[in-house]
Amino acid sequence: MEDNFDQLKNSWKAAKQEHPTPSKPDMLQTVKANYSKSKTAHIWNAIILGLVFIGLAAFFYFVAPMQEILSRIGIGLMIGGLIVRIIIELVSHQKANNIDYAAASNESAEQARNFYAYRKKIHGPVTITIIALYTIGFYALTPEFSKYFSTFWMWMMDGSYLVIGVVLFVIIRRGVVQEMRDLKQITELQNSLSEA
């Protein structure tokens, strides 16, 4: 067995010599650019959600100031849900950023597992609650809106929410399934790091 392994060791050394590293003189610039791009992408997510929040708030403040208490509760639920969602996104980003790649592998895997476990929690009761409250908030606007719009437009409005809801459900579900698969694989990695 050792003979074969020594042979493998020699091949490994030879392969290193025969196939030199393709050097990249501008690696520092590439790394800096990629690093700032990854940071900016997350900031943009929060900015977009923030803009939706501002748009929604401005719409109900300037364009359609609702008068009834039920409608105001509805607006509160919708905007509140969005704020909670933005906070979750920022916390998620922070947690992902805190995975220490310079730690020993078992620690890094543990941090990565904790991150995905947190995401699992978020995808479960938290997301369902946010969506439920947002939906209740949306339909709570219906009675007051129906005073100003015809039944046809009310059906259109409520119906389009359902369509958007189904599309969002499919997209979100795909992401959740992927993340749960990641969690399973990281847990397997963690187990293999701890067992003999």
Add this chain to the structure above:
Amino acid sequence: MQDLNQRFETYYSEYQDMVYSLCLGYSRGDQDLTNDLVQETFMNLWKALPKFEERSSPKTWIYRICVNTCLLHIRKNKNKQTAGLDQEHTVIADEPSTDKNYNELYQAIGQLKELDRIIIMLVLDELPYAEIAEITGITEGNLRVKISRAKQQLNKILKSK
């Protein structure tokens, strides 16, 4: 910042071969994946650099970053990569390589599980067991068991060729 730039450049020029060969072996010779892993490793190094005070050896520190980048990266893309495994091997075999052993080497290592692949490459790089244990966080006792098992498996693979 100037100091960080200089340190990065020093580490890059000193350890790029080490990082490259580990990533290449881990990706079973897939050049595109190797380039991604190398870049990601050095991006993680850049991110961790301000906190690194050189109390431990830079080599061990960089090995850790590289090993973790590989393990967590592959986790992210495992399904895609596994699906392409046969194709990757074909690509390697079809290259007009100068050395048949070179192809066999990556094929043999590539048949091990991800963690075993990493460990065996660290052994091939002649790292002391204590250092491998420090990098992976595996106890030395467990590490010896894993190494012995991986060697046996490699032996079987090589014999079957």
